[in-house]
Amino acid sequence: MKAQVKKGALAYAMVGGGKGAFIGPVHRAAIRMDNLATLVAGCFTRDSKANAEVGASLGLAPGRVHPDWRDLIASEKGRIDFLAICTPNDSHFPIAKAALEAGINVMCEKPVALAAREALELERLARRERLLFGVPFTYSGYPMVKLARDLVRRGELGKICKVVVEYQQGSFRKIDFAKPLDRRNAWKMDPRRSGPSCVVADIGVHGAHLIEFITGLDILKVAADLSSFATGKRLDDDATIMMRLAKGAKAAMVASKIATGEENGLRVRIYGDKASLAWNVEEGNYLHIKSPFDPERIYKRNAPYVEGLSMASKRASRLPGGHHEGFIEALANHYRAFCMALRGESGCDFPDAHAGRRTIQFVDAVLASSRSDGKWVSLNACN
């Protein structure tokens, strides 16, 4: 894909990921895990003093800590191999677009844009410029999710009939948006920063991505019921979504920010006509397979002598079975694949601009359905 293959250690810059941010520091730790790329520049926060402090603590030369992402792109163009975008939602699209236009490969947090047409623009731009565009949907980086996909591909589940996905978080039950400590999450409920959706754009997209990633089936249409229960009520914080997939399959999703007491309850079940699978990120080193004619089977991450574990799931593991891996390793898998692709390897397995665009179409279709009292809306109508 990329014309110029990189040799040696890669250099990258980051936008976002300042003090108190959640995901930026996780990206940096994930990238360090395999030592494949070095942070050389950044624009971590709008507060110039804090920005400088973060840069210094990360060992950056002062001249490469930039006051604004536009400056960063202008200055670092040609000096970095990729840009990691870890800002709030509203700036994903402009930053990513500017970076691509400057010839910089991009790893951009989800949602990649606030509307499907923007996401489509990014996808086209990346293709035209022959640049890599990654979207770190962390959960498809888990070895057992790769195994899930591989078992479906191998036909072990038979024809896929029904998919059930839930993503239950209770975070909005903990946050007191009036408190300083909690204010840094407040942007998620602010339509100007978060976009027209909260729960669907923030976590529903993970569910939509996993459905298409694991089953290989497109989501065709959705019918949805969105709610807003938490303080403020400015954006959706709870969703129930019915789906029709390609080849006659159906799906159901519940996603919530007000699932009181839940932490990160992402659970996927796929029912084929021969067998079914179940994966729960909170027990993410395991994958369960059930069939009517066999005992339930539990595949375990990187159990090296077990028949049936796929190569992709083994390659995505760093430690032997029982020595559990988690969220950072899964994100590191996406970065490893992205970096290997930068170096010219083919067949690298990370979510790309297509995945980014599909999930934004999903968000748009869900919003359109909910606004029309649950009418079925086609994703293809959202472009």
Add this chain to the structure above:
Amino acid sequence: MKAQVKKGALAYAMVGGGKGAFIGPVHRAAIRMDNLATLVAGCFTRDSKANAEVGASLGLAPGRVHPDWRDLIASEKGRIDFLAICTPNDSHFPIAKAALEAGINVMCEKPVALAAREALELERLARRERLLFGVPFTYSGYPMVKLARDLVRRGELGKICKVVVEYQQGSFRKIDFAKPLDRRNAWKMDPRRSGPSCVVADIGVHGAHLIEFITGLDILKVAADLSSFATGKRLDDDATIMMRLAKGAKAAMVASKIATGEENGLRVRIYGDKASLAWNVEEGNYLHIKSPFDPERIYKRNAPYVEGLSMASKRASRLPGGHHEGFIEALANHYRAFCMALRGESGCDFPDAHAGRRTIQFVDAVLASSRSDGKWVSLNACN
């Protein structure tokens, strides 16, 4: 409710529950558990030889084994305290109606009728005749489900916002309807015997009952997507249902007969604004409570020294914690409450004609919604 209070051991008759039947023998074992009523008459199957054999094996006098339920009602009128109806769906309503008209108290398997207006007729008839009418929705007989209801009532969850229910069975993936062994299940897919719905009427009703039982909130409207995946495709075998409940709450249900490899996957989660609860019948001796500010708590059945277990959940237990109880005990709880009510006790806790009728309205509304491509349909429109 009942004018005439019964003294001493109670006598009952059963319709259905012949050889190979699933639920009839379970009813008989549940009734024996507390020794509160004695089987004295029955009509177990249409095959007269088999009918006589079952009766004999149960110690019945030959004269009280009846060839037809009409004969049974005519002969046993005044000689039995109640009739247990365990036949396929299509005969529930006519038998129950005839029994009530003959002045016989009734315990009738779900669905109590094939349409809401019939169910309403049974409810009115029982009220008018001052007869007891029970519907053995077994799952509300579990001690931890009673505790769930009591915790909601006590306000421990705060205001209820979202309910998620799933009832996943894979039974239609096992059955080869062509095989003699499996043919006894075939009626479930036959609209003449099963009625206009399979999965919703057979197991969806349990979910609907639990929602109203635990939360105390009425299901107001539904929007549904039904499918038929298994061989034959004569009736729905998979459902996704969105619901709006009273007081602004929402609910989602998935119910399936084609959830390959699942056994009896009934799981309920209730999210309030203070805490949430989770119950799974396959780990039915436990109830999980999660809140943002406390460790997750696991209540265990009949843990006698634990603060917070409700009296109703303790009274519904026979054995100390750790000595697990299951399905039969839960059903026995309904029969115990029913028998105590027959003996004149007040406050007995079993699902009644109202619960029976509500669940049929639910079935009718779901069918209407699915037929209209997922439009929201009110349960009150179904009478």
Add this chain to the structure above:
Amino acid sequence: MKAQVKKGALAYAMVGGGKGAFIGPVHRAAIRMDNLATLVAGCFTRDSKANAEVGASLGLAPGRVHPDWRDLIASEKGRIDFLAICTPNDSHFPIAKAALEAGINVMCEKPVALAAREALELERLARRERLLFGVPFTYSGYPMVKLARDLVRRGELGKICKVVVEYQQGSFRKIDFAKPLDRRNAWKMDPRRSGPSCVVADIGVHGAHLIEFITGLDILKVAADLSSFATGKRLDDDATIMMRLAKGAKAAMVASKIATGEENGLRVRIYGDKASLAWNVEEGNYLHIKSPFDPERIYKRNAPYVEGLSMASKRASRLPGGHHEGFIEALANHYRAFCMALRGESGCDFPDAHAGRRTIQFVDAVLASSRSDGKWVSLNACN
């Protein structure tokens, strides 16, 4: 085994099982489950008023409620098919012995005696008189424990190397022996009623029985460390036991009454050189099999289409998979087998006088080892 085969319903009497007793009422419910035997006589408690009340509540004729077990045996000799003994430990041996001498078949709670030589006497007496002697070690009545034994027999685990059994209860942390409500448990810590051991004789015997039942290997020698932590300190309430089994296998057991917060934590793991199994009574409808070369497998009770479930485990099930069975059903399995044996069937599978005697030898050997500071003691030395 029994010369005279019984026809029709069986009649039985019970000693023990008065108000507030735990196990007696469970025996009666278990016997009712399959309707194979009818309670016709009893001596439930020494308090004559309470004794009469219990008898009346169970529908017994007043003349068959006896003031003393000696009277019961004298009067009921020839009128009952078996006697169920549910008293505190100290009276098991004299009652069982007297019943056998009177020609009555016996189902006797564990421990069957307070010393191995007494247990041996019961075993010889039953054999000589050609009477059935059952010991309701409930846990070997669980279908998945029968499956465990059958998988070992079939060689699926290969050569058995190591067994780990734990039986963790916290009951002594809850009981305030000074309180009236709790006083009914106090006998367990009274050497005159309980015998020379509390925790080993009360629950350790279940562990010892399961080891020999599942593996088919005799326990040869033990080395033990007993403790007494709870109030009173009159008897052991905590045990760690190392064992050497036949054919070079080893075992470890921890058993405790002071495992604070545990309910009925009986867990068994068996490691063979090809595979291992794990069973936990608190998830008793499942059996886990692990091997180095296959995914972990979970066998589920009565999953009728699953290859590899043994006939014995299916026959010990009453309900389909997912409709969980528990403690009562397991005990009912022993009674069903016992009653079928009384009716002349061969191959009935219930723990007998041999199992009763082996477990008492185990208790004696453990006590001897602990008294000698952990020296290895042979079970054969205990007779």
Add this chain to the structure above:
Amino acid sequence: MKAQVKKGALAYAMVGGGKGAFIGPVHRAAIRMDNLATLVAGCFTRDSKANAEVGASLGLAPGRVHPDWRDLIASEKGRIDFLAICTPNDSHFPIAKAALEAGINVMCEKPVALAAREALELERLARRERLLFGVPFTYSGYPMVKLARDLVRRGELGKICKVVVEYQQGSFRKIDFAKPLDRRNAWKMDPRRSGPSCVVADIGVHGAHLIEFITGLDILKVAADLSSFATGKRLDDDATIMMRLAKGAKAAMVASKIATGEENGLRVRIYGDKASLAWNVEEGNYLHIKSPFDPERIYKRNAPYVEGLSMASKRASRLPGGHHEGFIEALANHYRAFCMALRGESGCDFPDAHAGRRTIQFVDAVLASSRSDGKWVSLNACN
């Protein structure tokens, strides 16, 4: 402790951790996680070509890839802040001793020595030279293990009575020592490389460390039964160990390499007279607390709004609850504490030479007991 406080990034060297090694690469990834120290030198394997390749792949200057650990110490003395020792067991002691004598701080894999007197020598040497000596017992780096210790310290469990630890691995059932792929594990069964014990020195020491770490109670005496089941039978591969702890507490441990099908089954239960705790590394983000008077509680890693989580457990977390952390993060916690201590912070929490020595005394006492047929042996006798 350390006289000279380090500023800026730290530099370290590694011995061991060549191609195919398990733990060395994990150490390097763990150190990178927090970016606190940079690898500058190493001696990875005896094969000089492979050694050079590993060094190059890690970006080391050729002059700092040393053919032998003696050369490394001689050359790097004064140029590195610490040495990480990741070789097979037999060389831990000589390398650690030489490093300390050269004034180099040491992080040394367990077992730190093959006999207690050597471990004592290391402890004294580190104290005398005022050097830091860390032993990466990874499991005490888990946040929930730190919480376990803190709950015990706070008195939430009351007086500790009984501890049960198991460490079940089935690795020796997978390995075919004759195969090249598996040969790299063969040293574990070779007394010349592994020392006089396999299972106790390799994983039993983790159990012993956790007992003392969590409870704060010394292991006083042990009585043990060691076995050798796997091919070769040169060293113990299975152990059952009874223990007497300080203040009258007791403990039991089972540790095995032949627990067929187990991956990394380290499970700890601590029973106090008020409550108990349970931790299982394979569900390591959770800690269970049970008491007789409360529902079971599940503490979850880094649940920021939950009362009762200790500061130490929060500080040992990098990601929010539900975003699971695993083995690498736990090891990284030890390195972070070690590096912070190098920088002069006080109160840093990592296992030190004392912990290293205590566990070797444990190994020696277990071996002595097993050789004397299970006699109780005091740890103090092993020096």
